[in-house]
Amino acid sequence: MTGLLRYARTEDVTLSQNKAHAFAAHNALVHYPSGAIYSFIPKNACSTLRYSMAIANNCIAGPEDWTWIHLNNGTFSASLPDLVRAPFSFTVLRCPHARLASVFLDKIVDKTPELWQLYRLTRDGFDPDALTFRDFITLLDEEDLLKVNIHWRPQEDFLVYERYSHVFALERFREAVPILQDEIGFTVQDARALTGHGTDRVEMIREGSFADTPISELAQMKRGGSLPAHAQLYDEALARQVAALYAGDLTLYAAHLDAQLLSFPDLLPT
Structure with a gap:
């Protein structure tokens, strides 16, 4: 059976008014054939898993329908009985440093709505072309914008349970595929070729520092088929700043997975 609900007892209100629980429950999706719960976290193979879930729940037929998932994040959200009765639960965690770098190189460099959300919230307070990773x-730190968007919101906010049947590392995601098939009959369908979110189509630059490279230059590099590796966006100061911002996520990762898979394992909170 699944574990204790993580946020249910953290507020002295009726559960329907508990915002932390409601957020986590909204992002807990039901695999109807088995009753299993998947807590989805953006940038953690979530397109692949939501696409796989939509196929398993008989809502889409295949690749020709894949964009359906973007309009249906809440379609399979779990009810309280779903959460309590679930025979199996799983989620995927990712190194917080790598996840934030991935968000930046994907959403911010490509100037998707996430960039313009930041622009509005800072009252047009920066030059969009000149914005750097630093x-x-x-902005996330000093403007208190850490929770305004699900793509960089801390991963711990998405977890509806204290304990899961399986917590997988994105860094070793292929290990999840046979386990999910054997445990709940869930077939993982790789959606990277459909979404274009993977970095397998570009050359990763693993030398030099890109912390202060404006997104106009990074976009030009991306069009040319190359991008800095996630670690190349960090210097020591930035790595420590992000470790402080996402201290809860670092602790969470190390509690469930091999801490040596983190980009900067020496920055784990003590």
């Missing part, structure tokens, strides 16, 4: 982190 600037982005400073």
Whole structure:
């Protein structure tokens, strides 16, 4: 059976008014054939898993329908009985440093709505073409914008249970595929070729520092088929700043998975 509900007892209100629980429950999806719960976290293979879930729940037929998932994040959200009765639960965690770098190189460099949300919330307070990774982190930190968007919101906020049947590392995601098939009959369908979110189509640059490279230059590099590796966006100061911002996520990762898979395992909170 699944574990204790993580946020149910954290507020002295009726459960329907508990915002932390409601957020986590909204992002807990039901695999109807088995009753299993998947807590989805953006940037953690979530497109692949939501696509797989939509196929398993008989809502889409295949690749020709894949964009359906973007309009249906809440379609399979779990009810309280679903959460309590679930025979199996799983989620995927990712190194917080790598996840934030991935968000930046995907959403911010491509100037998707996430960038313009930041722009509005800072009252047009920066030049969109000149924004750097260091600037982005400073905005999240100093402007108190850490929770305004699900793509960089801390991973711990998405977990509806204290304990899961399985917690998988994105860094070793292929290990999840046979386990999910054997445990609940859930077939993982790789959606990276459909979404274009993977980095397997670009050359990853693993030398040099890109912390202060404006997104106009990074976008040009991306069009040319290359991008900095996630670690190349960090210097020591930025790595420590992000470790402080996402201390809860670092602790969470190390509690369930091999801490040596983190980008900066020496920055784990003590």
